[in-house]
Amino acid sequence: MSALLALDLDEATAADEPQPGAKDVLHGSILYLEGITVSFDGFRALDDLSLYIERGELRCIIGPNGAGKSTMMDVITGKTRPDLGSAIFDRNTDLLNLSEPEIAAAGIGRKFQKPTVFEQLPVFVNLELAMRANKGVWATLFARLSGEQRDRIDAVLHTIGLIENRDLHAGALSHGQKQWLEIGMLLMQEPRLMLVDEPVAGMTHQETERTAELLVSLAGERSVVVVEHDMEFVRSIARRVTVLHEGRVLAEGSMDTVQNDPKVIEVYLGA
Amino acid sequence: MLAALRERYPLADVIVLGALAALVIAVPILNLVVPTDSPLHISTFTVTLLGKYLCYATLALSVDLVWGYCGILTLGHGAFFALGGYAMGMYLMRQIGDRGVYGNPLLPDFMVFLNWPELPWYWWGFSSFPFAMAMVVAVPGLLALVFGWFAFRSRVTGVYLSIITQALTYALLLAFFRNEMGFGGNNGLTDFKDILGFNLQADGTRVALFVVTAIVLALSYVGCRAICASRYGRVVVAIRDAEDRARFLGYRVENFKLWIFVASAIVAGIAGALYVPQVGIINPSEFAPLSSIELVIWVAIGGRSSLYGAIAGALLVNYAKTQFTSFMPEAWLFVLGAMFVLGTLFLPNGIVGLGRRWAK
Amino acid sequence: MRIAFLAALIGAAAIAGSTAQMHADEAALGAAAEGLKSSNFRLKGEAIDQIAAEGSAQAQAVLRALLDGRLYITRATDQVVIAADGAQTPAITGAATGADLGSADKSDLKRIIINNQMRGSLNTALARMSLRAPDAAARVAAVESLFDSLNPDTVAMLREAEAAERDHSVLHALRTALALVDLESTNPADRRDALETLSGSMHADVRNRLVARLGDGADGAPIEPDADLRATTTAAVARIDRARRIYGLVETAFFGLSLGFVLVLAATGLAITFGVMGVINMAHGELMMLGAYATWCVQQLMPDNLEWSLVAAVPVAFLVAALAGIAIERGVVRFLYGRPLETLLATFGISLVLQQAVRSIFSPLNRAVATPGWMSGQWVINDALAITYNRLYIILFSIAVFLTLVAILRFTALGLQVRAVAQNRNMARAMGVRGGWIDAITFGLGSGVAGLAGVALSQLTNVGPNLGQSHIVDSFMVVVFGGVGNLWGTLVAGVSLGVANKFLEPFAGAVLAKILVLVFIILFIQRRPRGLFPQRGRAAEA
Numbered sequence A: 001m002s003a004l005l006a007l008d009l010d011e012a013t014a015a016d017e018p019q020p021g022a023k024d025v026l027h028g029s030i031l032y033l034e035g036i037t038v039s040f041d042g043f044r045a046l047d048d049l050s051l052y053i054e055r056g057e058l059r060c061i062i063g064p065n066g067a068g069k070s071t072m073m074d075v076i077t078g079k080t081r082p083d084l085g086s087a088i089f090d091r092n093t094d095l096l097n098l099s100e101p102e103i104a105a106a107g108i109g110r111k112f113q114k115p116t117v118f119e120q121l122p123v124f125v126n127l128e129l130a131m132r133a134n135k136g137v138w139a140t141l142f143a144r145l146s147g148e149q150r151d152r153i154d155a156v157l158h159t160i161g162l163i164e165n166r167d168l169h170a171g172a173l174s175h176g177q178k179q180w181l182e183i184g185m186l187l188m189q190e191p192r193l194m195l196v197d198e199p200v201a202g203m204t205h206q207e208t209e210r211t212a213e214l215l216v217s218l219a220g221e222r223s224v225v226v227v228e229h230d231m232e233f234v235r236s237i238a239r240r241v242t243v244l245h246e247g248r249v250l251a252e253g254s255m256d257t258v259q260n261d262p263k264v265i266e267v268y269l270g271a
Numbered sequence B: 001m002l003a004a005l006r007e008r009y010p011l012a013d014v015i016v017l018g019a020l021a022a023l024v025i026a027v028p029i030l031n032l033v034v035p036t037d038s039p040l041h042i043s044t045f046t047v048t049l050l051g052k053y054l055c056y057a058t059l060a061l062s063v064d065l066v067w068g069y070c071g072i073l074t075l076g077h078g079a080f081f082a083l084g085g086y087a088m089g090m091y092l093m094r095q096i097g098d099r100g101v102y103g104n105p106l107l108p109d110f111m112v113f114l115n116w117p118e119l120p121w122y123w124w125g126f127s128s129f130p131f132a133m134a135m136v137v138a139v140p141g142l143l144a145l146v147f148g149w150f151a152f153r154s155r156v157t158g159v160y161l162s163i164i165t166q167a168l169t170y171a172l173l174l175a176f177f178r179n180e181m182g183f184g185g186n187n188g189l190t191d192f193k194d195i196l197g198f199n200l201q202a203d204g205t206r207v208a209l210f211v212v213t214a215i216v217l218a219l220s221y222v223g224c225r226a227i228c229a230s231r232y233g234r235v236v237v238a239i240r241d242a243e244d245r246a247r248f249l250g251y252r253v254e255n256f257k258l259w260i261f262v263a264s265a266i267v268a269g270i271a272g273a274l275y276v277p278q279v280g281i282i283n284p285s286e287f288a289p290l291s292s293i294e295l296v297i298w299v300a301i302g303g304r305s306s307l308y309g310a311i312a313g314a315l316l317v318n319y320a321k322t323q324f325t326s327f328m329p330e331a332w333l334f335v336l337g338a339m340f341v342l343g344t345l346f347l348p349n350g351i352v353g354l355g356r357r358w359a360k
Numbered sequence C: 001m002r003i004a005f006l007a008a009l010i011g012a013a014a015i016a017g018s019t020a021q022m023h024a025d026e027a028a029l030g031a032a033a034e035g036l037k038s039s040n041f042r043l044k045g046e047a048i049d050q051i052a053a054e055g056s057a058q059a060q061a062v063l064r065a066l067l068d069g070r071l072y073i074t075r076a077t078d079q080v081v082i083a084a085d086g087a088q089t090p091a092i093t094g095a096a097t098g099a100d101l102g103s104a105d106k107s108d109l110k111r112i113i114i115n116n117q118m119r120g121s122l123n124t125a126l127a128r129m130s131l132r133a134p135d136a137a138a139r140v141a142a143v144e145s146l147f148d149s150l151n152p153d154t155v156a157m158l159r160e161a162e163a164a165e166r167d168h169s170v171l172h173a174l175r176t177a178l179a180l181v182d183l184e185s186t187n188p189a190d191r192r193d194a195l196e197t198l199s200g201s202m203h204a205d206v207r208n209r210l211v212a213r214l215g216d217g218a219d220g221a222p223i224e225p226d227a228d229l230r231a232t233t234t235a236a237v238a239r240i241d242r243a244r245r246i247y248g249l250v251e252t253a254f255f256g257l258s259l260g261f262v263l264v265l266a267a268t269g270l271a272i273t274f275g276v277m278g279v280i281n282m283a284h285g286e287l288m289m290l291g292a293y294a295t296w297c298v299q300q301l302m303p304d305n306l307e308w309s310l311v312a313a314v315p316v317a318f319l320v321a322a323l324a325g326i327a328i329e330r331g332v333v334r335f336l337y338g339r340p341l342e343t344l345l346a347t348f349g350i351s352l353v354l355q356q357a358v359r360s361i362f363s364p365l366n367r368a369v370a371t372p373g374w375m376s377g378q379w380v381i382n383d384a385l386a387i388t389y390n391r392l393y394i395i396l397f398s399i400a401v402f403l404t405l406v407a408i409l410r411f412t413a414l415g416l417q418v419r420a421v422a423q424n425r426n427m428a429r430a431m432g433v434r435g436g437w438i439d440a441i442t443f444g445l446g447s448g449v450a451g452l453a454g455v456a457l458s459q460l461t462n463v464g465p466n467l468g469q470s471h472i473v474d475s476f477m478v479v480v481f482g483g484v485g486n487l488w489g490t491l492v493a494g495v496s497l498g499v500a501n502k503f504l505e506p507f508a509g510a511v512l513a514k515i516l517v518l519v520f521i522i523l524f525i526q527r528r529p530r531g532l533f534p535q536r537g538r539a540a541e542a
């Protein structure tokens, strides 16, 4: 089955051959989106979008409001089903056949644009629930935290600077702290692919820098996709940037390349 | 040291279980041992009334489990209570044997009256107590399983879910009113004689039923507490707060909702089964949407997602109901209505919330 | 001045003239009625013939009373009187004059007794009189009442009537009756013609008569000797059955439609508060109840104007329910926006209070709202299909209310603002829409429509404190089935549920039909949680 699928992909990539490293896409890419189209009542939020994320890559995605960035993440995480296209994770997992929990179990983690944490639960429990573990009904009913797991949670609490607030209800955190908590939950999930939607909104300058460091340090071991409007932040972390506009990829390349692309300038500065 | 003890055994839990233990010891003595003319004597009527309250408290626990912890506002939990009650009622009917008005050894009175030729298949086995008890658990549980499986899998949430739970109990109400269903129609099941060979009218049986009810309530409390304190319980709360988030963390939300719903339905069914022998009747009015929605207000008044709040609410509201319906029957619906309105407006966390605020 | 006086004089004379005529009639009737006092049955029979010859409405009343055993002679004054009923002390009226004579104890009255022969002639006489009734429908009814008692006398009468009759429907009934007679004819050609005529009928009596002719006589031989005619009879029965079945379906569909439109009416108000505002109002049923009670009160206030009271009740019910709704919104609901489950509970509490208030004020008993003349009766389309006017008017009323609402929401400034608030409360507020005011008005509008539904319901069921409760679950089902926030969805859902319910009833019985519909909706919602016509877009995701 998987061999068959790989063959198909081979042909597909060979057919429209956008980049020189097409063969590499198959072997090196962790996420493979091809021809994704999503429409809401005739309005195309994503229009024949193709995107390839390589293993260990840190990719930034920018684009004006409504470009379809969050919708793309919805497609990858199974929240929105596309009308057309294919989405393959780690070479042979067809994301379009999986439910949200299955996708999460497969190793994709997501931070939402609007920070969503479990407000009525303590910070510590938020992280505990995010932790990579068996998430079945029976398993959770009888789950006990091992000392090792406890240490791991505490370590993450240190990383995200919330060790003081470990027993506070998450609802009592500030906006920025909630952002951090969500990043922490992402860390606890230990995903192979992290989708991070607008992580630094509501953060102070120093916090933004720390986030940048954190994300950069994570890449390599994991693949990270960051959506951000904050250009300075993007510049500070990005090696490769994709510009989305009206549901399509407008440009892709290093930060400098895309910034000097006339199409991008037009979109951002307005015609 | 003290703090650790506190954490291990929270004060509220100790009070609830302690109070139930005290009742289990005191009530039999005060009813059976203390002479009737003593001011300390508790009449059998009162014992039964208390037993009824404790059944309601158990029912309230089950509602709190799904509404308070999982955020599923069920307006049909009375259906599970009633089904458990009917299962018990069927056993009690079979116990009557040939002592009914028509003296038919094979058929309950109402079937004789309706000229039923034989016992319908779904009545088979109810002469056996263990079988009936299995049904007390299985029937509400299965209904909850089937209903929940459909509802949660297709992500019906919020008020939609509330409305279809109401439709569920309403449909059952209409169904049980039908004589053709074979559950006694409008009149339901009544005129019970004895349970496990003990006369239901005897003081001793009444007291024993009370004790069993109190123990079941205590066990349900401990069970619900254990569920809520486990990681499963945390996930359920997480689902209530941010369902999508839980899903993206890899939890199969529908399964979590489903099993807590089933567990809750079973607790409700057991409460119903204990209720029927004490009040001596079960009829379709238990399926009425009004009864189900009343349960919700017990929990709301007591305070959601604390378990003991549900118990307190059930006792308080029902005590008020007993008082009002005997002294000022017209006023009761006004009071109940006012509880709904004022409770939601001014007591979002019930009396438990009020207590917590004072404590601070 | 003089002219006016003259006119008055002429008018007075005319009145006097007509009174004089009336007195003459009464005198004749009185004289004839005297004959009934005789104990001789022959003389009594003659008296009956005389009275029948009078032909007036009062004469008819006397004969009817005689047939029903309500015609008495007072022992004290030796007057012939009509008793209103069989009570111990019935109200009595003069037989000749119809004048009210108060009441009398049974022991003071002597009943005028009749024998079987007289009974037959009374029946015939009454039918004959009805056959001359001015109203065509009454004439048809008179003919049909004779289907069972066809004898040479009545046949002669029917033939006479046929010659004089102009009205199409009465002629049809007359020919059917005569064909029924011909069915017994010894001449096969006559029977064939009769079958021809009868196969076009849809009357149950005709069908039964035809079926009877297919059986065997007392001597064991077939009643219809001619095999060919037997086949024709079988075919005629089949044809009648088919026609009756088709019209039966039409009638079921009509019942379904009327039920459906009642549901639509009950649910549109809910569709506004629930669908447009996202507020779940459990007191909606009680607002309908208020509307129904308002109707009852209006009728109590204008007892002499029954015909108009229902029309007058429409605005009153709307206002009462709308004001109650606005009070609920301002007093409770507005504090709970964004917390749908709490709103549900609070409004449920309000519903309990309203129920109990009505119970305390108007008593827990049901109140019957009278149906005005123009709404009662039925429109008889043919023997198999009759449509009751009240249901017809309710359908029209629902459609009118529904279209008005759609128009308000679509074309008025208010409607625009309501839709704006529904889609994005904050944005609308930023654009200068006064959110609170719009909420109150919208809620009032939805509640007012509930009041209108109450007016309609008062014509179908008794008005009581439980009226709301018994309709609320259904209304919710309609809204949810149709798709929240979509008035057209509510229309389609209400009508289709109503029709489905009525079509299931013959097979499953009323209760089971309802259960089936409920179960269907429960399953349906689970397949399509957003109903038939889901609202799309981001707002729906929230």
Ligand SMILES: Nc1ncnc2c1ncn2[C@@H]1O[C@H](COP(=O)(O)OP(=O)(O)OP(=O)(O)O)[C@@H](O)[C@H]1O
Pocket (backbone or CB within 6 Å): A040, A045, A063, A064, A065, A066, A067, A068, A069, A070, A071, A072, A113, C536, C537, C538, C541
């Ligand atoms: N469920 C939905 N129904 C209708 N339209 C939607 C839905 N979800 C997204 N859209 C539309 O799709 C387009 C893309 O939205 P998306 O949220 O992906 O943009 P974005 O690039 O993340 O923007 P932002 O930078 O503001 O977060 C927008 O025009 C949005 O209105």
Ligand SMILES: [Mg+2]
Pocket (backbone or CB within 6 Å): A069, A070, A071, A113, A197
């Ligand atoms: Mg976005």
